[in-house]
Structures are given as structure tokens and as C-alpha cells.
Amino acid sequence: MNCVMPYAIFTDIDGTLLNECYALPFDRAILQRAFEQHRVVFASSRTADELVHLQRRLGVSGDCIIENGGALLLRETSTAEQFATSQLFNIENDSVWIAPLVEPVENFMDDVQRETKRHNLACRFLQDLDDETLAAMSGYEQDDARRAKSRRFGILLVPNGESNARIKKLTDGLKLLDFTITFGGKWLTISRGADKGVAMKEYLGAMQKKGVLFTSVAIGNEENDLTMLEAAHKKFVIKNPTRGYASRLASVTGATLLKQDGALGWTEMLAQL
Structure with missing residues (x-):
């Protein structure tokens, strides 16, 4: 059978x-x-x-x-x-x-912020955007924008007009620090192994x-x-x-x-x- x-x-x-x-x-x-x-x-x-x-x-x-x-x-x-x-x-x-x-975002947020500053990039983190700005940027309703910011295990990076070449320098540096970088839709996701x-x-x-x-x-x-x-x-x-x-x-x-x-x-x- x-x-x-x-x-x-x-x-x-x-x-x-x-x-x-x-x-x-x-x-x-x-x-x-x-x-x-x-x-x-x-x-x-x-x-x-x-x-x-x-x-x-x-x-x-x-x-x-x-x-x-x-x-x-x-x-x-x-x-x-x-x-x-x-x-x-x-x-x-x-x-x-x-x-x-994977480990929670609070364990590595400071490391990602330092690396972003080291490369002098104008990138922004989704978690740092206010609900209205995120809604306008993403097409979400404001309540959905609030839900999107409740991240526990990763950081969403908003390129904010930075060139692909400059973003690549950042992601290459983050990978050397054992971060996982994935692209999906409008954002780059940064995590410890997600x-x-x-x-x-x-x-x-x-x-x-x-x-x-x-x-x-x-x-x-x-x-x-x-x-x-x-x-x-x-x-x-x-x-x-x-x-x-x-x-x-x-x-x-x-x-x-x-x-x-x-x-x-x-x-x-x-x-x-």
C-alpha cells in the first residue's frame, strides 16, 4: 500500500x-x-x-x-x-x-550601528522610524507599520538613497562579523544566522x-x-x-x-x- x-x-x-x-x-x-x-x-x-x-x-x-x-x-x-x-x-x-x-536583536544592535557609522552611511533602521514615516515609505497602514517595528530577532536596514556599492561595503563588513544579510523586497535583513x-x-x-x-x-x-x-x-x-x-x-x-x-x-x- x-x-x-x-x-x-x-x-x-x-x-x-x-x-x-x-x-x-x-x-x-x-x-x-x-x-x-x-x-x-x-x-x-x-x-x-x-x-x-x-x-x-x-x-x-x-x-x-x-x-x-x-x-x-x-x-x-x-x-x-x-x-x-x-x-x-x-x-x-x-x-x-x-x-x-537565533539570538535576540538587543544582543547585536550596537554592533550593527557602530559598523554603519564606521562606513559613514545615511542608512536608517526600520525600528528607528516613526509609524507615519514607515507607513509612507512602505505603503503600510500606520497600525501595520507599528507591527512591523516589533522586531525581536533581526534588523531591517533602509538604504535611504545609498548606492549599491556603498551598501555592499557595509554588508561585507557585517559578514566578517558573522552577521547574516538577506535581501527581500524593499529591505536588507541583518541577523545572527536567521x-x-x-x-x-x-x-x-x-x-x-x-x-x-x-x-x-x-x-x-x-x-x-x-x-x-x-x-x-x-x-x-x-x-x-x-x-x-x-x-x-x-x-x-x-x-x-x-x-x-x-x-x-x-x-x-x-x-x-
């Missing part, structure tokens, strides 16, 4: 599930059915506060990889118990567990300890999704509407390049499972 393992779909959010206006471009019922039929795990550079709010808005509830793999947001106590450092939080009247996978692929493996390992096995599926559109796609059994690459496929994702062995533009590729992915 063939034993078919259910799918665990690890999905990026901005540019993958949501379009450039942060909207779901297909019927919400399709997403809700996907949550009923599969294990859908949001995997994003967004914070726990943002993803709890987003799931409520979309009418779904599930586990998440937050802050580019800095931690797992878990809904079930039995899963949280697989991680010794998990803590229970109340986020917008929703009780969730957060299991850190990685969506590692977080996905940690999550699947925890589920395996509970006796639950999945066939992993990953879908994304930017460089910060690379390790997640590489680690998944099934890999899907979103076609960015104006830039096409991210070159590093398009070259992942075995990846399916979706034909629909942007987040419409998400339903195309579902049809191929």
Missing part, C-alpha cells in the same frame, strides 16, 4: 502570497481551503505581530516562520514543547508560542518528533527564499511582475518556474500539487 505524506507548504508572503498592494489577488476561500487540505506555514521577514494580524484578516490560523527564520511562531503547545526556549506570548489577544532560533531554510528544517524536525511527516513544498520570489526552496521536496518560483524570476531562485535544481505573474502564481502552484 502506498503511503502518501500530506503537504506542508512553506510560503513567502510579500510578492508571493500577497501582491504589491499587500492584497490577496484571488478568492480568500481558496487560501482557506488550502489551510484545510494541507499544512500551510507562512515564512516571511515579517514579525510575529504582523503575521498574527494578517492571518486573522485572511481568516486562517497556522504556524509561521517569522523574521526570515529568526524564530518559529507556533499555535500548538505540543509543538512548542519540542523547543526548550519557546515562550508564550499574547499578541492581539491571541496566545502563540515563539521559539527563537535562515528560512534552517527554520523550515527545524519545524519539520519538531513535527517528526511528534510522529507527523510531511512532503515539504516551498514557494517564494526573492533571494531570502533561496535556502527554503533548496531544502524543500517541491520548489516553486514566483515570477515577479516587472523583474521576472529572481536569478538565484530560477537556477535552483528542480524548481518549477510559475507562469502567472506575481501572487497569482500561488494558485498555479496549488493546482500542481
